[in-house]
Amino acid sequence: MTTTSPARRQKRxxxxxxxxARWLDARLGGAKYxxxxxxxxxxxxxxxxxxxxxxxxxxxxxxxGVYLTFFFHPGNQIVTYHGSYAxxxxxxxxxxxxxxxxxxxxxxxxxxxRQIHHWAALLFVASIVVHLMRIxxxxxxxxxxxxxxxxxxxxxxxxxxxxxxxxxxxxxxxSGTGLRIAYSITLxxxxxxxxxxxxxxxxxxxxxxxxxxxxxxxxLLLPAVIALLIGIHLFxxxxxxxxxxxxxxxxxxNVVGEAVWPSFAFKSLGLMMLVxxxxxxxxxxxQINPIWLYGPFDPAEVSxxxxxxxxxxxxxxxxxxxxxxxxxxxxxxxxxxxxPGALLAxxxxxxxxxWPSLEALFxxxxxxxxxxxxxxxxxxxTSLGVATLSFYTVLTLAASNDVIATTFGLSVxxxxxxxRALVIVLPPIAALVTxxxxxxxxxxxxxxxxxxxxxxxxxxxxxxxxxxxxMRRASRAPSTAG
Amino acid sequence: xxxxxxxxxxxxxxxxxxxxxxxxxxxxxSFAVSIFGALALAVVYWRGGQPQLExxxxxxxxGGLGVGMIxxxxxxxxxxxxxEARHQIESTEEEIDAFREEFERGEHILTRRSLLVRxxxxxxxxxxxxxxxxxxxxxxxxxxxxxSTPYRKGIRLVTDDGTLIKADDVSVDGVITAxxxxxxxxxxxxxxxIRPNEPVQAxxxxxxxxxxxxxxxxxxxxxxxxxxxxxxAGVHLLLCPCHQSTFDVLDGARxxxxxxxxxxxxxxxxxxxxxxxxxxxDFSGPTGPGFWDRDR
Numbered sequence: 001m002t003t004t005s006p007a008r009r010q011k012r013x014x015x016x017x018x019x020x021a022r023w024l025d026a027r028l029g030g031a032k033y034x035x036x037x038x039x040x041x042x043x044x045x046x047x048x049x050x051x052x053x054x055x056x057x058x059x060x061x062x063x064x065g066v067y068l069t070f071f072f073h074p075g076n077q078i079v080t081y082h083g084s085y086a087x088x089x090x091x092x093x094x095x096x097x098x099x100x101x102x103x104x105x106x107x108x109x110x111x112x113x114r115q116i117h118h119w120a121a122l123l124f125v126a127s128i129v130v131h132l133m134r135i136x137x138x139x140x141x142x143x144x145x146x147x148x149x150x151x152x153x154x155x156x157x158x159x160x161x162x163x164x165x166x167x168x169x170x171x172x173x174x175s176g177t178g179l180r181i182a183y184s185i186t187l188x189x190x191x192x193x194x195x196x197x198x199x200x201x202x203x204x205x206x207x208x209x210x211x212x213x214x215x216x217x218x219x220l221l222l223p224a225v226i227a228l229l230i231g232i233h234l235f236x237x238x239x240x241x242x243x244x245x246x247x248x249x250x251x252x253x254n255v256v257g258e259a260v261w262p263s264f265a266f267k268s269l270g271l272m273m274l275v276x277x278x279x280x281x282x283x284x285x286x287q288i289n290p291i292w293l294y295g296p297f298d299p300a301e302v303s304x305x306x307x308x309x310x311x312x313x314x315x316x317x318x319x320x321x322x323x324x325x326x327x328x329x330x331x332x333x334x335x336x337x338x339x340p341g342a343l344l345a346x347x348x349x350x351x352x353x354x355w356p357s358l359e360a361l362f363x364x365x366x367x368x369x370x371x372x373x374x375x376x377x378x379x380x381x382t383s384l385g386v387a388t389l390s391f392y393t394v395l396t397l398a399a400s401n402d403v404i405a406t407t408f409g410l411s412v413x414x415x416x417x418x419x420r421a422l423v424i425v426l427p428p429i430a431a432l433v434t435x436x437x438x439x440x441x442x443x444x445x446x447x448x449x450x451x452x453x454x455x456x457x458x459x460x461x462x463x464x465x466x467x468x469x470x471m472r473r474a475s476r477a478p479s480t481a482g
Numbered sequence: 483x484x485x486x487x488x489x490x491x492x493x494x495x496x497x498x499x500x501x502x503x504x505x506x507x508x509x510x511x512s513f514a515v516s517i518f519g520a521l522a523l524a525v526v527y528w529r530g531g532q533p534q535l536e537x538x539x540x541x542x543x544x545g546g547l548g549v550g551m552i553x554x555x556x557x558x559x560x561x562x563x564x565x566e567a568r569h570q571i572e573s574t575e576e577e578i579d580a581f582r583e584e585f586e587r588g589e590h591i592l593t594r595r596s597l598l599v600r601x602x603x604x605x606x607x608x609x610x611x612x613x614x615x616x617x618x619x620x621x622x623x624x625x626x627x628x629x630s631t632p633y634r635k636g637i638r639l640v641t642d643d644g645t646l647i648k649a650d651d652v653s654v655d656g657v658i659t660a661x662x663x664x665x666x667x668x669x670x671x672x673x674x675x676i677r678p679n680e681p682v683q684a685x686x687x688x689x690x691x692x693x694x695x696x697x698x699x700x701x702x703x704x705x706x707x708x709x710x711x712x713x714x715a716g717v718h719l720l721l722c723p724c725h726q727s728t729f730d731v732l733d734g735a736r737x738x739x740x741x742x743x744x745x746x747x748x749x750x751x752x753x754x755x756x757x758x759x760x761x762x763x764d765f766s767g768p769t770g771p772g773f774w775d776r777d778r
Contacts, residue, residue, distance in 0.1 A: 204628065270549070
C-alpha cells in the first residue's frame with residue numbers, strides 16, 4: 001500500500017471505475033468504512049455456509065420471481081383454456097390457473113424459471129432450518145446475539161408463509177385444497193376465527209379475493225419485509241462479528257479466518273453461482289408442481305395423495321395425527337384442528353423466539369459468548385434439540401401416511417396408529433440416546449486430554465413455576481439477614 | 483486484518499510450479515465451460531427453447547463460473563490466516579450517562595407542558611384507533627352464511643353441470659356429487675348422494691330422510707373441509723383423502739377413524755312426482771369444519 005508511487009497512483013486513479021468511486025466518496029464519504037468491510041474476517045468452517053445458502057436461494061427467488069410476475073395474472077374470472085397443452089383444451093378455469101399453465105408451456109424459458117423458483121423456495125426454507133439448527137446446537141444465539149436469533153426465527157416464519165402463499169397462487173386442485181385447510185385452521189381459532197377467516201379471504205371459502213391478496217403479499221409485501229430483515233440480520237452479523245469454535249488461537253477476543261477481500265468474496269460469490277447452478281439443473285431436469293396434471297381448482301373435488309410442500313408437512317401431519325377431540329361448552333366450541341394447527345404453530349414459534357431467554361433463565365448464564373459450544377459439551381441442550389427434531393420429523397413423515405400405506409401395502413389405520421405412538425415415544429428416546437452419546441463422546445475427549453468448558457448447572461427446579469415466589473424469597477433471605 | 487506486505491502464499495517466481503499450473507488449468511477450464519454453457523443457452527433459447535437443455539446449460543454457465551471462482555480462491559488466495567480483534571459492543575457508562583443527560587434535557591422541555599403532552603398522546607392514540615377501522619373492509623361480517631347453505635324446502639338437486647338428478651340416476655353402490663339447483667358454485671353445499679347396498683339406520687327423527695335407501699350427506703369433511711371424495715361401497719365407508727377421516731354411511735355418517743370429530747351433516751330429501759330428488763330443507767347442521775359459535 002505504501003509502496004505505490006504517487007505517479008502510479010495517479011495513473012490508476014484515471015480509470016473510470018476509480019473516478020466514479022472518487023466522485024461518490026467526495027459526496028458521501030465512507031472509504032474508511034469500505035476498507036473495514038474489505039477486512040472483515042469470516043471464520044473458515046463449513047457450517048457457516050448454511051446461512052449464505054439461504055441468502056443465495058433468496059437471490060435466485062428474487063431473480064426468477066421477477067421474471068414470473070411479467071407473465072402471471074392472478075385473476076379469478078372463469079376463462080376457457082385454448083393454449084398448447086392439449087389435455088386441458090376447452091376446460092373452464094380461473095385466469096390465475098390459465099396464466100400459470102401458459103407460463104409453463106407457451107412462454108419460452110417460462111417452465112424452467114417457474115421450476116427453478118419452486119426448487120429455490122424449497123431450498124430457501126430448508127437452508128434456513130439447517131442454519132437455525134447450527135445456531136441452536138452450537139449456542140450461537142447466546143448474548144449478545146439474541147436479537148439476531150429472533151430476526152432469524154421471524155425470517156423462517158415469513159419464508160414458510162411466503163412459500164405457502166406462492167404455491168397457493170396457481171389455483172390448481174392441490175393448492176386449492178391447501179388453501180381450504182388454511183381457511184379451516186383460521187376458522188378454528190376461538191372467538192376471532194370466523195372474523196379472521198372472513199377478513200383474510202374476503203368472505204366464505206373459496207373467497208373472491210384470496211388469490212389477489214396472496215399475490216400482493218407474495219410478490220411485494222413479504223419479499224420486501226424479508227429483504228429488510230435479511231439486511232438487518234447481516235448488519236448485526238457484522239456488528240457482532242462472527243462466532244467461532246475455540247482452539248488454534250481462536251479466543252473470545254478475536255476472529256480468525258479469511259478477510260472478505262479477496263478470498264472470502266470470491267468463495268462466497270462462487271458459492272452463489274453454485275447454488276444457482278444446482279437450482280438451474282433441478283429446474284430443468286426435475287419436474288416439480290406439475291399443475292397441469294392436477295387440473296384447475298374445484299372446491300367439490302380432491303385428489304388422493306394430497307401432500308403439501310415439505311415445510312408445511314409438520315402441520316399437515318399433526319392435523320392427521322391429532323385425535324378427534326373437540327371442546328364444547330356453554331354453546332361454544334373449540335374445534336379439533338385448532339390444537340394441531342393454530343396452537344401447535346403458535347407454540348412452535350413461540351418457543352423458538354423464547355429459547356435464548358429460556359436457556360439463560362435455566363442455566364443462569366447471561367455472559368457474552370463469542371466462542372461456540374461443541375454440541376457434546378452441552379448435553380442437555382443437544383438432547384432437547386434432537387428430541388424436538390425427532391418430534392417434527394415424525395409429524396412431517398405422518399403427512400405422507402396415505403402414501404406410505406399404499407406404497408408398502410399397509411393399512412392406513414395401522415400406519416396412523418404407529419405414527420401416533422411414535423410422536424409420543426420417539427422424542428424422549430431420542431433425548432436419552434443423545435444425552436448418553438454426548439457424555440460418552442465428551443468422556444473420550446477428556447481421556448484424550450481435552451479440557452471441556454464449564455458446564456452450567458441446569459436449574460430444573462425452575463420448572464416448578466408455582467414455587468418461583470418462594471424461591472425468590474429464599475434466595476433473598478441470606479442477604480437481608482447479612 | 484491481513485498484513486498487505488506479507489508475501490502471497492505462492493510467490494511470483496514459483497508461479498510455474500505444478501500446483502499453480504494445475505490451479506490455473508482448472509480455473510481456465512471452468513470458465514471455458516461457463517462460456518460454453520452461456521452460449522449454448524442462448525442458442526437453445528433462440529431456436530425455440532427446450533426446458534431440459536435450458537436447465538443444463540444454465541447450470542453449466544453458472545456452475546462453471548462458481549467452480550472457477552472457488553478454485554481460483556483456493557489456489558491463489560490466502561486462507562484461514564487473517565485475524566481481527568473484537569471490540570466491546572456495549573456502551574461505556576460514560577457514554578450512557580452522556581446520552582441520558584442529553585435526552586433528559588429534551589424530555590424536560592417537553593414535560594413542562596404536560597397538557598400538550600397529554601393531548602398529543604391522546605390525538606395519536608385516537609388516530610391509531612381510527613386507522614384500525616378500514617381493516618373491516620377486507621371482508622363481510624361472518625353471519626348466517628357460515629351456518630346455512632342455499633338448500634331450502636323444494637329445491638331440486640343437480641349435478642355440477644346443472645343437470646337435474648332423478649332418484650333412478652343413483653344406482654345401488656353408486657355415488658353422485660350434487661348441488662342445489664341454481665347454486666352449483668356454492669362450495670358449502672356440495673352433497674353426496676349415496677345408495678348403499680344395505681339399509682341405512684336412520685337417526686331418530688330422520689326416518690323419512692332416506693327415500694328408497696337413498697341418503698344425502700354434506701361432502702365437506704367436518705375436520706378441515708376437504709371434499710370427502712372416496713366411497714368404499716363394500717364397507718359403506720366415506721374416506722377423506724386429505725387426512726383420512728372415515729365416516730360410516732349406514733350410521734348417520736358418524737366418524738369412526740381419523741381426526742374428524744363430528745358426523746357429516748345430513749340433507750333431508752324426498753322424490754317428487756316427476757322422480758327428481760328434492761331437498762326438504764337445509765342440512766341437519768352447518769357444513770364443513772367447526773368454529774367457535776357454530777352451535778349458537
